[in-house]
Amino acid sequence: MKSQSLNKIFLTTNLFLFSFIMKSTEAFSSDASGMATSAAPQPSMLMSLLPFVLIFMIFYFLMIRPQKKRMQQEESMLSTLKSGDEIYTKSGVLGIVSALNDNIVTLEISQGVHVKFLRSQIGGLSKKLFEEKAVKQDKKK
Numbered sequence: 001m002k003s004q005s006l007n008k009i010f011l012t013t014n015l016f017l018f019s020f021i022m023k024s025t026e027a028f029s030s031d032a033s034g035m036a037t038s039a040a041p042q043p044s045m046l047m048s049l050l051p052f053v054l055i056f057m058i059f060y061f062l063m064i065r066p067q068k069k070r071m072q073q074e075e076s077m078l079s080t081l082k083s084g085d086e087i088y089t090k091s092g093v094l095g096i097v098s099a100l101n102d103n104i105v106t107l108e109i110s111q112g113v114h115v116k117f118l119r120s121q122i123g124g125l126s127k128k129l130f131e132e133k134a135v136k137q138d139k140k141k
Contacts, residue, residue, distance in 0.1 A: 009058060012049075077120055081105070091124045 081087070085097045087107070095107030097113055106116050 009062075013058065055084060074124075077124060078122060081119075081122065086126045088123045088126045088129060089117055090121050093117075094126055 081097060083097050083100060083101065087097060087105075088094050089107075093107065093109060093115070095115065097105055098108045099106035101119075103119050104116050104121050104141040105122060106114050108114050111138070
């Protein structure tokens with residue numbers, strides 16, 4: 001559904017740009033006898049930059065801003081991480097934090113089995129992962 005709305009936005013933007021380009025090139029077209037038609041006034045600098053500003057705004061609100069928000073959430077989760085939290089890694093390993101360092105997190109993945117991971121490779125808290133699945137299952141029923 002999100003991709004359909006993105007496609008509609010990009011389609012309307014492309015149509016706007018196409019019509020703008022066609023209107024701006026009409027001033028340079030000539031009639032059948034080869035003589036130039038009456039010269040139309042050139043668009044202002046603001047009007048020529050407007051499509052680029054619109055495209056940047058679309059990219060900002062659809063791509064850059066949500067990515068920044070996700071990065072801030074991940075950084076806050078990593079900073080509040082403590083021993084005893086049940087987490088998952090980006091590679092899919094579930095475990096309980098047994099020790100923390102500035103760059104390294106030691107996970108206990110089974111009784112007596114400890115594995116070290118880079119702090120940047122922690123995906124999130126596993127209780128949130130399982131809560132999301134439970135909510136989706138409740139919606140299906």
